[in-house]
Amino acid sequence: MASSALDFPWTSSIIESFDQSFDIHIEEGNSSETLNISDNTKSLVHYNTNVPKPPPPPPSKYCPKTNIGLANSSCVPKETKDIWDKLFKQGYGADLHIISEDGLIIAAHQSILSVASPVLENYLKQSKVKNGIRYIKIPGVPYGALYAFIRFIYSSCYEEEEIKKYILHLLVLSHSYGVPSLKRFCENLLENGWLTKENVIDVLQLARNCDAPRLAMVSLRMVLKDFKSISSTEGWKVMKRANPLLEQELLESVVEADSRKQERLKKIEEKKVYLQLHEAMEALLHICRDGCRTIGPRDKVLKGSHVSCSFQACKGLETLIRHFSACKTRVPGGCVHCKRMWQLLKLHSRMCDDPDYCKVPLCR
Secondary structure, three states: OOOOOOOOOOOOOHHHHOOOOOOOOOOOOOOOOOOOOOOOOOOOOOOOOOOOOOOOOOOOOOOOOOOHHHOOOOOOOHHHHHHHHHHHHHOOOOOEEEEOOOOOEEEEOHHHHHHHOHHHHHHHHOOEEEOOEEEEEOOOOOHHHHHHHHHHHHHOOOOHHHHHHHHHHHHHHHHHOOOHHHHHHHHHHHHHHHOOOOOHHHHHHHHHHOOOHHHHHHHHHHHHHOHHHHOOOHHHHHHHHHOHHHHHHHHHHHHHHHHHHHHHHHHHHHHHHHHHHHHHHHHHHHHHHOOEOOEOOOOOOOOOOOOOOOOOOHHHHHHHHHHHHHOOOOOOOOOHHHHHHHHHHHHHHHHOOOOOOOOOOOOO
């Protein structure tokens, strides 16, 4: 008999089926085992002390033929995977029948599934035995998804078309039944190219329910980046009906992201204005102190035409100075160009450190 904690119905829309939190919590240890190899070789005596020490050996990418220190290592060749895949497909010596939602049966081995998944192990202990065969039913899962799930447990083999079609089902199955290798595999595929505008909302909700924070973050970034297109998809409409709180959260995130973007653009624009003002002040000091092309200080005679100046604002500032010297409308608010020149002179007078010797007009 199926456990109530494992029966989660799936409707036609994937996301409406996973809007509730799972009751299964599996504490997993670190599946990756570190390999510590002690180097007991004696240090060699070098007559030339300038000879550098050799670099450490590169990590081995293959299985060594003879090495007692690598007893915990493993190397699974393709032939071995093919054997396990063949064992699953032919069902040789199978003592377990898994019934899908469609009523189809998948033959399997109780011992293999029990070792691969502690959740399935407890589930199998509660199952019924008939004529030496145990029967369990996993409802809410299409036959194709269940077949790909059990096959991956046996040999880690899969068909790309099946994985792409049932990847959301496999993500939930791997999380619910405690198969971390398949879960990491699904997350990696979704994070690296399999996220689309049509499925990103579903993936976001499943990632939160299946304890996949990185995948949830990647999905959220995609929603914020292309909110206009994603908000018009069918997945968004289903989420809006089934989970209005998530919709409100996403809308607030979009508003916040837009505010941050506007703030960044504002700071960039302010920095650009400050930079232009700095260049103008440097060019003004350069013209009044050193002289440039046709304008220079009163105590210095310019010799002929000068080459182009390194100050980018110099040419425009020279034009502004010539206009300022000849303009007849220099009244407050009268001439816009003269007003800019007055602002530059006023700002320089406030910032100048040596007004007694400064050659900029009106600095004193």
